[in-house]
Amino acid sequence: MRSIKEYFVLLLKGIAMGSADVVPGVSGGTIAFITGIYDELLNSIKSVDGTAFKLLFQFKLKEFWNHINGSFLITLLTGIGISIFSLAKLISFILITYPVLVWSFFFGLIIISAVLVARDIEVKDWKALIAGIIGVFIAYIITAASPSQTPDAWWFILISGAIAICAMILPGISGAFILLILGKYKYIIEAVETFDVATLAIFAIGCIIGLLSFARLVSWFLKNYQSITVAVLAGFMVGSLYKVWPWKVVDSFRINSAGEQVPLFDHNVLPKQYLEETGQNPQLIEAILMASLGIFIVVAIEKIASMLNVKKEG
Template identity: 50%
Template sequence: MGAADVVPGVSGGTIAFITGIYQRLLNAIQSVNLEAAKLLFQKGSLINNIKSLWQHIDGNFLLAVFSGLLTSAISLAKIITFMLANHPIYVWSFFFGLIIASFIHIAKQVETWNIKTILSCIFGAALAFTITTLSPTDVEPQWWYYTAAGAIAICAMILPGISGSFILLLLGMYAHVLSAVNSLAFDLIFLFITGCIIGLMAFSRVLTWLLKHYHQITFALLSGFLVGSLNLLWPWKQVLTTYTNSKGIIKPLSQKNILPDTFLQLTGQDPKQVMAISLMLFGLLLILFIEKLSKK
């Protein structure tokens, strides 16, 4: 999940769903509530209270997941930044295949495809597609921007198909957050994580309610999110307009998906089709393997 969340366009929620921990994750997050606080401050031994609280919030599970998230995000941030800068076709191809397989996996959770689930899927695809066509911005962040960005982006991070990293791009905060992680700016990281916790507490309850009352429609919506997000992950793009960020670096502002042959003609660069298709297939097969593994 940590590795996926670092890449703009890929959701950690997708990985959580495929590995079979999605519902447990939502339940554990929701359990951090007033009842948990009461367990901590009830009469009796403090050690026993902490044990009751830990069991109530599924502490071992949350510790494992979030330790993995932080470790992976910190260790892979520089690698992902390097790969996106030097080998973008390889990165996007791998995740393109991964998301296709993820769509197949989530779509199979919809037991009956009827007019409601089909419309829900179409709406999800249209919404995700629209989000991926928006142009990123760049801001000079105040301290509170990090908290606000964390609260907004975390909602996307736990939704299969919508990337929290891409939301950060739209907010103009992706580079700043990644820079804070790479430079170990703990004050800024703390502000961002605080926002993530606030957003996570609120949005997980909304999502759980939807899954409880509109299970099939919600799954169809999530599968639509995945289809719509493929627009962002297409490996071959033509840069239409650029902008200069606060550090004086020229970056793409708007791009258009093109075919590999067109990419070769426009850029003069090798589209690396064989390797790209191989990585797509690898991403697809990897998810199918993880799916079988999670069932066991």
């Protein structure tokens, strides 16, 4: 039984996880690992099983709550929620105001994350290499072929939530990064900012479905085919860099459900071409600095995690 002080510390850990989950390239799972709650988080998620639902349907609420480690989960989720809702407005603002710098920051985050994820491949053989190349190819095709705006239909939001939650609980893989690939990062951030209850509810249901199904499937693949699975994940990150390239020129627009004009198709250009086509400053030096900052942050988090892991094993 945790004390009030321990629950407060757990709340702060949830806030830290939420902060990571809204930034593509930084994993909430990594923060959970660093703060020493990763194993308890996974075990709590896995405890939402047939036994848990049986207890719930029998209205044995106390037994159900204890079975799923409810006090731990609700405290952690509250912290994550506080962080996400607090940061959504800021992220939405800077994405509009400083797009090149923000996407450069995300670019740096994802590059170094891909390197660190690839480093964790246990068996670096030809199978892992092919799996990585396939991952790069699939992610590139998805991000290059899809328009800037993917469907806003409820079923796509549901699927996005189900897939993103799997990444959110895996160290090294960012849920926000998955939303970025699916073209739903800005959309969900805006839904949080405006408190779009319908969209958030559908997304939350997708997350629950993901936790109860896909997350277990991903865990099974990691346990039984670690090298191939990790290689594919690293390949996804490399292939998706097309999506976060900072300099883009919009080819066409569309009107969204809110009656606003938003980009439909765009293409990547080099900084010089960006200046020529848009007349806007490409901010090359600043972009390089922001990408470097993203790399530094991920490396720092990884170093802290490694030191804590060594200390724990010692």
